[in-house]
Amino acid sequence: xxxxxxxxxxxxxxxxxxxxxxxxxxxxxxxxxxxxxxxxxxxxxxxxxxxxxxxxxxxxxxxxxxxxxxxxxxxxxxxxxxxxxxxxxxxxxxxxxxxxxxxxxxxxxxxxxxxxxxxxxxxxxxxxxxxxxxxxxxxxxxxxxxxxxxxxxxxxxxxxxxxxxxxxxxxxxxxxxxxxxxxxxxxxxxxxxxxxxxxxxxxxxxxxxxxxxxxxxxxxxxxxxxxxxxxxxxxxxxxxxxxxxxxxxxxxxxxxxxxxxxxxxxxxxxxxxxxxxxxxxxxxxxxxxxxxxxxxxxxxxxxxxxxxxxxxxxxxxxxxxxxxxxxxxxxxxxxxxxxxxxxxxxxxxxxxxxxxxxxxxxxxxxxxxxxxxxxxxxxxxxxxxxxxxxxxxxxxxxxxxxxxxxxxxxxxxxxxxxx
Amino acid sequence: xxxxxxxxxxxxxxxxxxxxxxxxxxxxxxxxxxxxxxxxxxxxxxxxxxxxxxxxxxxxxxxxxxxxxxxxxxxxxxxxxxxxxxxxxxxxxxxxxxxxxxxxxxxxxxxxxxxxxxxxxxxxxxxxxxxxxxxxxxxxxxxxxxxxxxxxxxxxxxxxxxxxxxxxxxxxxxxxxxxxxxxxxxxxxxxxxxxxxxxxxxxxxxxxxxxxxxxxxxxxxxxxxxxxxxxxxxxxxxxxxxxxxxxxxxxxxxxxxxxxxxxxxxxxxxxxxxxxxxxxxxxxxxxxxxxxxxxxxxxxxxxxxxxxxxxxxxxxxxxxxxxxxxxxxxxxxxxxxxxxxxxxxxxxxxxxxxxxxxxxxxxxxxxxxxxxxxxxxx
Numbered sequence: 001x002x003x004x005x006x007x008x009x010x011x012x013x014x015x016x017x018x019x020x021x022x023x024x025x026x027x028x029x030x031x032x033x034x035x036x037x038x039x040x041x042x043x044x045x046x047x048x049x050x051x052x053x054x055x056x057x058x059x060x061x062x063x064x065x066x067x068x069x070x071x072x073x074x075x076x077x078x079x080x081x082x083x084x085x086x087x088x089x090x091x092x093x094x095x096x097x098x099x100x101x102x103x104x105x106x107x108x109x110x111x112x113x114x115x116x117x118x119x120x121x122x123x124x125x126x127x128x129x130x131x132x133x134x135x136x137x138x139x140x141x142x143x144x145x146x147x148x149x150x151x152x153x154x155x156x157x158x159x160x161x162x163x164x165x166x167x168x169x170x171x172x173x174x175x176x177x178x179x180x181x182x183x184x185x186x187x188x189x190x191x192x193x194x195x196x197x198x199x200x201x202x203x204x205x206x207x208x209x210x211x212x213x214x215x216x217x218x219x220x221x222x223x224x225x226x227x228x229x230x231x232x233x234x235x236x237x238x239x240x241x242x243x244x245x246x247x248x249x250x251x252x253x254x255x256x257x258x259x260x261x262x263x264x265x266x267x268x269x270x271x272x273x274x275x276x277x278x279x280x281x282x283x284x285x286x287x288x289x290x291x292x293x294x295x296x297x298x299x300x301x302x303x304x305x306x307x308x309x310x311x312x313x314x315x316x317x318x319x320x321x322x323x324x325x326x327x328x329x330x331x332x333x334x335x336x337x338x339x340x341x342x343x344x345x346x347x348x349x350x351x352x353x354x355x356x357x358x359x360x361x362x363x364x365x366x367x368x369x370x371x372x373x374x375x376x377x378x379x380x381x382x383x384x385x386x387x388x389x390x391x392x393x394x395x396x397x398x399x400x401x402x403x404x405x406x407x408x409x410x411x412x413x414x415x416x417x418x419x
Numbered sequence: 420x421x422x423x424x425x426x427x428x429x430x431x432x433x434x435x436x437x438x439x440x441x442x443x444x445x446x447x448x449x450x451x452x453x454x455x456x457x458x459x460x461x462x463x464x465x466x467x468x469x470x471x472x473x474x475x476x477x478x479x480x481x482x483x484x485x486x487x488x489x490x491x492x493x494x495x496x497x498x499x500x501x502x503x504x505x506x507x508x509x510x511x512x513x514x515x516x517x518x519x520x521x522x523x524x525x526x527x528x529x530x531x532x533x534x535x536x537x538x539x540x541x542x543x544x545x546x547x548x549x550x551x552x553x554x555x556x557x558x559x560x561x562x563x564x565x566x567x568x569x570x571x572x573x574x575x576x577x578x579x580x581x582x583x584x585x586x587x588x589x590x591x592x593x594x595x596x597x598x599x600x601x602x603x604x605x606x607x608x609x610x611x612x613x614x615x616x617x618x619x620x621x622x623x624x625x626x627x628x629x630x631x632x633x634x635x636x637x638x639x640x641x642x643x644x645x646x647x648x649x650x651x652x653x654x655x656x657x658x659x660x661x662x663x664x665x666x667x668x669x670x671x672x673x674x675x676x677x678x679x680x681x682x683x684x685x686x687x688x689x690x691x692x693x694x695x696x697x698x699x700x701x702x703x704x705x706x707x708x709x710x711x712x713x714x715x716x717x718x719x720x721x722x723x724x725x726x727x728x729x730x731x732x733x734x735x736x737x738x739x740x741x742x743x744x745x746x747x748x749x750x751x752x753x754x755x756x757x758x759x760x761x762x763x764x765x766x767x768x769x770x771x772x773x774x775x776x777x778x779x780x781x782x783x784x785x786x787x788x789x790x791x792x793x794x795x796x797x
Contacts, residue, residue: 037728040614074728172772199772205723205732206514208650209764210771212506213499228726231616235724239650241628262618409772 027064027329029320030071030087032098032108032123033313037074038203038228039101041256042309045302046100046123049310052296053317061321062329069093075100075202077107084108088115094331096120097316100309102127102146102175112139119335121320121342124312126250127174128181128407131361132392138335140342140360142319142349143312144276144390146178147185147407149250151366151390153274154186157247160384161272163219165193166247169210170224172199177407179224179249185394185404188414199409200229207233211240219245226251234264248273253371255279255303258379265379268371276312277351278367278383279305289314289350304378315349322347352388363391489634489644499769502635505647507764513653515753515760516660517722520715521733522740522752523667524708530684530747531704533590534583537597539712540734541604546571546713547720547729548612551619560622560721567713575709579702601730609727619720625652656718663711664753671749680704684747739778743785745795754793 031050034043047070059066069091071083080099087093096118099108105125112120113136122130122141126149131141157163166187170176176199184194195218200210205228214221221244225233230252246267251257253273258265277286293306306314323341331338347354352365368385393401400419404412412418465472486508490501498504525539549570550563578600586592628648636645671677679700682690691697719729736759741747744755762781766774785792 035614036609038726040609040727041616044614200767201772201775203728203732204767205729206510206764206767208510208653209503209507209768212510213503213768228616228724228728231618231724235618236650236722239626239628239652239722241648241650257616260616260618262620264618 025064026067027061027095027324027331028067028069028091028093030069030084030091030093030096030098031313032071032073032080032083032087032096032100032104034075034100034104035070035072036079037076039075039226042227042251042254042307043072043100045256045307046098046309046313048293048297048302049306049312049314050097050123050317052293052310053314053321055296056292056318057321061324062327064324064329071098073099073101073104075104077103080104081107081111084111088118094118094335095320097313097320098123099125100312101125102130102178103173105130105141106174109134109136109139112136117334119320119339119342121316122312123316124309125175126178128178128392129174131359133406135359135361138339140319140339140356142315142347142354142356142362144362144364144366145392146175146250147182147394148362148364148366148390148392149275150179150182150186151274151394152186152368152385152387153247153272154183154188154192155190156274156368156385157220157272158187158190158192161220161245163192163245163247165195165218166220166222167196167198167215167218168194168222168224169198169200169214170222170249171202171204171226171229172409173202174407176224176249177409177411180222181404181407181412182394183222183247184412184414185396185418189416189418191416192414194414197409200225202229204229205232206236208236208240211237211242214242214244216244220247221245222247222249223252224249226254227256230257231260231264234267235262237267238264242267246271248371250275250308253369253381254309255305255307256309258371258381259303266373268379269373271371272368272384273371273381274366274368275308275381276364276366277306277308278369278386279380280372280382281351281367283350285348286350305380311349311351315347315351315354318349319345319347352386357391359392361392363389366390486633489637500635502647503768505633505635506649507768508761509649510653511761511764512757513657513722513760514764515757516657517715517718517756518736518740518760519664519753519756520660520718521712522737522744522756523664523749524711524715525737526741526744526747526749526752527680528705528708529741531680531687532583532701533588534593535590535597536708537594537734538578538601538604539708539737540730540732541601541608542571542575542709542712543716543719543733544608544725544727544730545574545604546716547619547725548608548617548716549713550717550720551617551725554619554717560619560625563619563717564714567717568710571713571716572706572710575706576702578709579705583705584698584701601734605727605730612725614727617720617725619717619725621652621721625655627651629654650722652722656722660718663714664749667749676700676703739782742782742792745792747796748792748794751792751794 033046054066069087071087073079073083084096087096099105100123102125105122105127106129108120109130116138120139124143126146128145128147168180170180196215223246248271253268290305323338323345326341327337343356354362354364357363366387367383369381369383371379372382374380396418404418521543528534528536546567550567553566554560554563582596629651631647631649633647634644635647638645671680679695683697683700740755740759741752743758744751759778762777763774766777
């Protein structure tokens with residue numbers, strides 16, 4: 001009896017020792033991405049960006065080998081929290097990269113507050129609230145939010161396209177509210193008017209009646225749709241013979257939509273839009289990144305050019321790896337050195353330089369673009385303008401910006417001044 | 420048998436009150452032996468619920484007015500443009516056509532086998548993917564339909580023979596197993612076809628809008644009538660689903676096989692006791708229901724898109740449709756499908772933010788006041 005218990009104790013000690021040895025070497029990293037539901041192909045491309053960054057770092061960070069554990073979500077906040085809990089509480093990851101979708105980001109920010117010993121780096125979720133309202137000490141976001149991605153678009157459609165009255169249609173959730181906020185601020189300050197804002201539930205598949213109800217006495221219609229919803233909209237828009245001027249939201253004109261089959265997407269040719277990257281930008285760093293993406297994955301398992309989701313996850317992972325290298329993989333003292341490195345990091349990202357503000361929110365470069373048809377018949381976004389150092393208050397005075405309030409279905413109101 | 424019993428009871432009731440009327444009833448019921456059976460329910464409904472009939476007649480008249488008249492200005496003020504209204508109405512009906520295709524197979528399988536097949540959505544999605552591949556390889560859109568029907572029907576046969584036959588009458592087990600199958604199928608399809616949004620491209624003669632005979636307004640400048648433009652592909656698809664619905668109704672009500680199926684729905688035990696090969700009927704119905712889901716997949720892939728997650732959406736839609744229409748009733752599925760389709764479309768236009776609520780409100784109301792469904796049997 002006694003001998004047996006000693007044996008057991010010895011075995012347990014051996015296992016514990018082995019565990020400790022492994023822990024010192026490998027670093028468990030969790031990834032959250034929408035690998036189910038309407039945003040599946042977006043999540044898949046996000047994971048490509050993450051894997052590209054890991055492969056460029058030879059899967060090592062700060063001398064420790066990285067063990068990647070993936071938590072699939074379906075763009076709902078509860079699925080994101082469920083996956084994050086599994087990664088943190090069951091698999092024991094020390095670092096979480098993700099999530100992808102706006103409302104998921106808000107939920108993960110709240111969850112991160114309950115797990116102070118884990119560092120969370122946002123994948124590409126773009127709701128404003130995530131970092132602007134009650135930010136979390138251990139949640140970092142190296143991508144701009146939806147409003148920052150709209151920076152400059154309102155000015156462009158007013159000045160260059162000559163639109164004066166527009167209507168918006170968008171999916172009914174935080175990210176698109178944030179995008180419309182950015183658009184409204186720019187467009188209305190110049191004197192533009194937003195006649196109507198239509199909101200449809202995320203995952204709407206039959207847009208035909210909404211297409212018929214689109215106002216025909218406006219200059220252009222802004223489309224804040226993404227993924228399968230965007231594809232369905234374009235498809236039914238073509239069937240209905242739609243002819244309005246369109247303005248693209250950031251994920252409306254992403255490679256996830258532009259690379260679908262059929263002719264319906266041709267409605268997007270010439271459509272102005274804005275976002276954190278432009279496919280045809282001739283910056284050498286951007287070209288090198290696109291080439292690395294193309295070389296890393298076989299043609300049938302990637303888009304012709306990385307989507308902004310891939311870029312977002314790529315940047316988040318690169319930021320984590322470079323800071324882990326700087327602190328030598330040392331995550332002691334509640335990740336103190338690692339987090340301070342992240343806060344001060346100036347990330348030389350392929351889509352322009354990125355650094356964080358006091359809320360750990362990215363300040364970066366935004367691009368204005370138009371969708372064009374390339375010689376091979378495929379569609380891409382051509383850069384027509386670039387705005388550097390876009391911060392979360394979009395250049396407005398922080399107090400004035402705070403007065404606007406949280407982005408919502410009818411907020412902000414369309415006025416010429418927000419001072 | 421049951422209908423007969425009910426009628427006797429009914430006539431006895433009438434007899435107590437008014438002898439003359441009951442004479443007429445008997446005369447009618449003798450006449451019915453010769454006359455087509457389908458006039459009966461309507462007349463009985465009219466006699467039992469005159470107020471309901473009046474309400475239905477009035478709303479039909481209003482609806483016809485709304486569809487055909489040129490709207491006066493005050494009406495446009497209240498409801499909005501006629502173009503929007505007509506589009507929502509027609510889109511609702513065509514969407515109902517798609518829902519009917521999915522839900523009719525679901526309700527048929529449930530009615531006969533008491534098997535809630537929660538993998539029905541996966542059959543829909545599989546049909547869509549098969550249709551996508553066939554249409555892409557051969558270039559013939561029409562060919563996608565028979566191929567999807569046959570292949571998904573074959574899978575239905577396999578499911579019935581290897582899975583459901585082994586657990587007949589064990590509702591809970593069947594439900595759990597079908598959930599399991601749907602998850603496995605969804606992941607296999609994600610693995611094989613990826614997560615992209617695919618579209619089955621209809622042939623060019625079907626794409627774009629066509630002009631209809633419905634007037635949406637009058638041009639202010641010239642006084643010409645403006646006619647409604649409507650996507651041609653939706654009209655064709657709707658006509659096809661009506662044809663399938665009528666075909667199914669005829670099959671069920673006019674043929675020997677249909678008689679076997681109806682008898683099986685009423686009383687499985689008695690049917691098998693009479694020597695009918697009930698297992699064969701089960702397999703046939705399951706294959707047919709699955710095949711219909713496959714066809715619906717091709718339809719859905721044409722005017723919406725194919726992507727992971729669609730399986731769950733259509734499973735939910737068919738559940739709502741059959742709960743509203745009545746489990747096991749084909750006519751109920753048609754009624755429920757059109758009702759849900761229209762409410763979704765009107766919801767999406769007139770109260771877009773809460774359109775989902777409308778659909779489920781209908782379900783809640785039906786469950787509260789008529790739990791067996793609008794045309795279901797208690």
